[in-house]
Amino acid sequence: MTRSNPQDKIGNMPSYFDLPPLDVSLAFPQATPASTFPPCASDYFQFDDLLKPEEQAIRMKVRECMEKNIAPIMTQYWEKAEFPFHAIPKLGELGIAGGTIKGYGCPGLSVTGSAIATAEVARVDASCSTFILVHSSLAMLTIALCGSEAQKQKYLPSLAQLKTIACWALTEPDYGSDASALKTTATKVEGGWILEGQKRWIGNSTFADLLVIFARNTSTNQINGYIVKKDAPGLTVTKIENKIGLRIVQNGDIVMRKVFVPDEDRIEGVNSFQDTNKVLAVSRVMVAWQPIGISMGIYDMCHRYLKERKQFGAPLAAFQINQQKLVQMLSNVQAMILVGWRLCKLYESGKMTPGHASLGKSWITLRARETAALGRELLGGNGILADFLVAKAFCDLEPIYTYEGTYEINTLVTGREVTGFASFKPATQRSRM
Numbered sequence: 001m002t003r004s005n006p007q008d009k010i011g012n013m014p015s016y017f018d019l020p021p022l023d024v025s026l027a028f029p030q031a032t033p034a035s036t037f038p039p040c041a042s043d044y045f046q047f048d049d050l051l052k053p054e055e056q057a058i059r060m061k062v063r064e065c066m067e068k069n070i071a072p073i074m075t076q077y078w079e080k081a082e083f084p085f086h087a088i089p090k091l092g093e094l095g096i097a098g099g100t101i102k103g104y105g106c107p108g109l110s111v112t113g114s115a116i117a118t119a120e121v122a123r124v125d126a127s128c129s130t131f132i133l134v135h136s137s138l139a140m141l142t143i144a145l146c147g148s149e150a151q152k153q154k155y156l157p158s159l160a161q162l163k164t165i166a167c168w169a170l171t172e173p174d175y176g177s178d179a180s181a182l183k184t185t186a187t188k189v190e191g192g193w194i195l196e197g198q199k200r201w202i203g204n205s206t207f208a209d210l211l212v213i214f215a216r217n218t219s220t221n222q223i224n225g226y227i228v229k230k231d232a233p234g235l236t237v238t239k240i241e242n243k244i245g246l247r248i249v250q251n252g253d254i255v256m257r258k259v260f261v262p263d264e265d266r267i268e269g270v271n272s273f274q275d276t277n278k279v280l281a282v283s284r285v286m287v288a289w290q291p292i293g294i295s296m297g298i299y300d301m302c303h304r305y306l307k308e309r310k311q312f313g314a315p316l317a318a319f320q321i322n323q324q325k326l327v328q329m330l331s332n333v334q335a336m337i338l339v340g341w342r343l344c345k346l347y348e349s350g351k352m353t354p355g356h357a358s359l360g361k362s363w364i365t366l367r368a369r370e371t372a373a374l375g376r377e378l379l380g381g382n383g384i385l386a387d388f389l390v391a392k393a394f395c396d397l398e399p400i401y402t403y404e405g406t407y408e409i410n411t412l413v414t415g416r417e418v419t420g421f422a423s424f425k426p427a428t429q430r431s432r433m
């Protein structure tokens with residue numbers, strides 16, 4: 001049997017083999033790619049009327065910045081799985097990092113204002129919204145709600161301007177949904193603490209200046225929080241490769257081998273896992289608004305595409321089946337916005353429970369997945385190309401379905417609240433307790 005030699009094959013290739021790809025606007029002239037972002041057509045029930053003037057203003061400011069600065073570059077960075085560091089100053093100028101935090105150079109937005117800003121970022125690019133969310137609603141908020149006065153003054157102002165970047169490290173290789181059982185240890189020594197352990201999936205961690213790390217105090221057996229500086233001796237962070245979603249976000253594996261943290265960098269208000277719940281309550285509301293924004297972008301893209309693209313002598317928008325899918329997507333978006341808005345109002349009035357936040361996040365993410373699948377169908381072949389947004393958004397929704405509590409775990413949180421029965425542990429384990 002003769003085997004073909006790959007070298008021979010390359011030698012026999014046509015002269016045009018290995019040419020760079022045609023620009024998508026030449027390759028497919030009939031429809032506009034997402035680098036020129038479609039106008040917003042998804043606010044069908046005029047949700048804007050429910051916003052205060054300052055919330056409407058931040059919405060428009062974020063939308064304009066994202067469409068102008070991020071839409072033209074996002075496909076390229078998503079494909080390369082690289083972060084566009086040059087865009088950080090533009091995102092910093094938006095004044096949304098620090099979200100609801102008041103003082104210390106932070107914007108002090110309402111929960112609704114911060115949520116709508118999150119959605120507007122996610123409408124154009126989900127990865128950028130995750131970058132800001134991890135930095136702002138997780139790391140900065142932990143310092144704001146649980147840190148000392150000195151820590152707030154020292155760290156928050158430059159974090160608010162995105163001059164320094166933070167990450168938030170709870171998850172470990174062996175403890176994902178079961179994060180409260182985490183095993184990273186913090187041992188008290190003269191003048192500080194020694195951290196030892198491993199974290200996984202941590203967004204922004206490969207380049208973060210500050211790493212908010214949760215570890216188990218070896219004296220109390222409770223979970224404490226620490227601020228670790230980049231390049232601390234014993235700390236290494238490596239990028240997780242080969243993700244299919246949120247490819248612009250740099251998720252890392254963190255390894256800590258006898259990392260020393262001075263006493264001044266222990267976050268004094270984190271004394272048990274329960275203390276992280278104050279932070280997670282706000283961040284879960286923000287995370288719920290990511291799939292809303294993503295779905296808005298998907299709808300906006302499909303709405304334009306169906307009018308531009310013609311088959312059988314008519315725009316795709318003229319076919320009944322396509323209209324049915326488009327209207328189903330539109331109705332999903334309207335319902336998601338209203339659920340998200342109510343969640344904000346429950347939080348602002350002090351009435352939001354963990355069950356509310358979990359139901360909002362899980363249900364909205366479910367509807368977003370359905371919306372993305374319909375959008376992906378509507379775009380035909382271009383539905384699998386990142387250039388036309390929907391394929392990218394489709395993939396970006398997958399990690400959001402899973403992080404900040406998976407769909408299932410959030411469902412169980414709501415289930416516990418409405419039934420009074422906690423159902424996180426297998427029945428056999430529960431019956432022994």
Ligand SMILES: Cc1cc2nc3c(=O)[nH]c(=O)nc-3n(C[C@H](O)[C@H](O)[C@H](O)COP(=O)(O)OP(=O)(O)OC[C@H]3O[C@@H](n4cnc5c(N)ncnc54)[C@H](O)[C@@H]3O)c2cc1C
Nearest residue numbers: 168169170171176177201202203399403404406408409424
């Ligand atoms: C892109 C990305 C970014 C992330 N960023 C961060 C970050 O910045 N910081 C951070 O700390 N973490 C981060 N995470 C981690 C994330 O929070 C976890 O992935 C998530 O909590 C799920 O944990 P796991 O992946 O280990 O899944 P597992 O816990 O192993 O779950 C696997 C499956 O089992 C189900 N399951 C688990 N337990 C139960 C149960 N009791 N009952 C029913 N079903 C159950 C889950 O719902 C899921 O379907 C990120 C993850 C991703 C993918």
